[in-house]
Amino acid sequence: MTTNRLEAFSDAVIAIIITIMVLEMKVPEEATFEALKPLLSVFVSYLVSFLYLGIYWNNHHHLFHVSKKVNGKVLWANLHLLFWLSLIPFTTAWIGENHFGAVPMALYGFVLLMCAIAFTVLQNVIVKAHKYDCSLKIKKGTTIKEMISIALYIFGIILSFYNHFIAMLCYIIVAILWIVPDKQIEKAN
Numbered sequence: 001m002t003t004n005r006l007e008a009f010s011d012a013v014i015a016i017i018i019t020i021m022v023l024e025m026k027v028p029e030e031a032t033f034e035a036l037k038p039l040l041s042v043f044v045s046y047l048v049s050f051l052y053l054g055i056y057w058n059n060h061h062h063l064f065h066v067s068k069k070v071n072g073k074v075l076w077a078n079l080h081l082l083f084w085l086s087l088i089p090f091t092t093a094w095i096g097e098n099h100f101g102a103v104p105m106a107l108y109g110f111v112l113l114m115c116a117i118a119f120t121v122l123q124n125v126i127v128k129a130h131k132y133d134c135s136l137k138i139k140k141g142t143t144i145k146e147m148i149s150i151a152l153y154i155f156g157i158i159l160s161f162y163n164h165f166i167a168m169l170c171y172i173i174v175a176i177l178w179i180v181p182d183k184q185i186e187k188a189n
Contacts, residue, residue: 042096
């Protein structure tokens with residue numbers, strides 16, 4: 001099976017996730033800048049989540065650009081990733097509505113961590129599906145970038161209960177780390 005159908009489905013799901021997030025943003029009743037102040041946490045949470053979804057969409061594209069075939073394990077690993085990505089609108093809305101409260105921030109970090117794990121699982125399953133294909137030059141094992149990301153997610157989750165600004169900063173730093181796709185995937189393109 002080729003990757004076209006899986007890519008199209010994943011693109012559609014990510015587009016829907018982004019749409020759901022933006023529809024969760026409520027327009028203020030008053031036409032003043034003051035009316036926007038209470039929505040600052042909603043907008044910041046949306047912005048960070050939009051960035052994450054863009055990064056996953058971009059890296060997913062690059063990953064499947066170098067993949068030539070899909071098997072059942074790849075399909076399930078991709079659904080696993082999409083499941084965790086689909087929880088981002090809920091956690092985004094929760095942290096926005098509760099002004100970065102401790103429990104919503106911790107759950108947000110947990111969902112981001114699970115997205116990262118799911119993407120790594122997907123990548124590893126794809127590599128195994130291409131074990132005899134020399135054109136797929138994706139690494140096996142954990143990189144420094146991945147270890148730093150996992151550490152920052154865990155720190156962010158813990159720090160959510162002490163300082164939500166630093167917790168969000170941990171999540172933002174991870175996003176910044178991944179804005180540029182994995183160099184090994186880029187080289188394979």
